[in-house]
Amino acid sequence: WFLIIILLAGLSIGGYTAYKIISAGNNVFQGSIIDIFNNGQPLKKDKNDRSNFLIFGTSEDDPGHESSYLTDSMMVISVSQDKKDVYMFSVPRDLEVEYGRACSEGYRGKINSYYECVNGVEDDTDEDAMVAEQERLLAMRSIVGKVYGIDIQYAAHVNYTVLKEVVDAVGGIDVYIEGSMGESGILD
Secondary structure, eight states: OHHHHHHHHHHHHHHHHHHHHHHHHHHHHTSOTTHHHHSOOOOOOOTTSOEEEEEEEEOTTSTTOTTTTOOOEEEEEEEETTTTEEEEEEOOTTOEEEEEEEETTEEEEEGGGHHHHHHOOOOOOSHHHHHHHHHHHHHHHHHHHHHHTOOOOEEEEEEHHHHHHHHHHTTOOOOOOOOOBOTTSSBO
């Protein structure tokens, strides 16, 4: 009986954790995360049979955050379903790029400013805002793809709240920073 109780407790905890992860995923994907696997469509692939995803974050929902539409966190994830491997790399936020259009900084600047440069950013939630967001996603895929010479088929834009909810859903994380600022302005 003791083993059965332990097994049931483990299944209950596992089920609850899975529920929390799926719920957080639903917020990320604005729908059921399970739909990704049920649509019957294979993932798009590049010429190397890899599916490439650009994931970037902004902080527009973090009150008091200056420059909230900068994409300070950018990552490319490349998946090969045939080889069963995944590669991932971070895009440096201060990478200098040619924008290919006039932006507030000119025609050249840091890649993390490009998202807002594409068509400006509005706080609307109407259909026009969704179209504008899709245009920004496509432009971000294009510019990062050009820099690295890869075809990026998918992009996901997450914000501060979503990232926080995902971390909290899987048990959270506590970060403690100890030290003081040295004369150079760098944490000792």
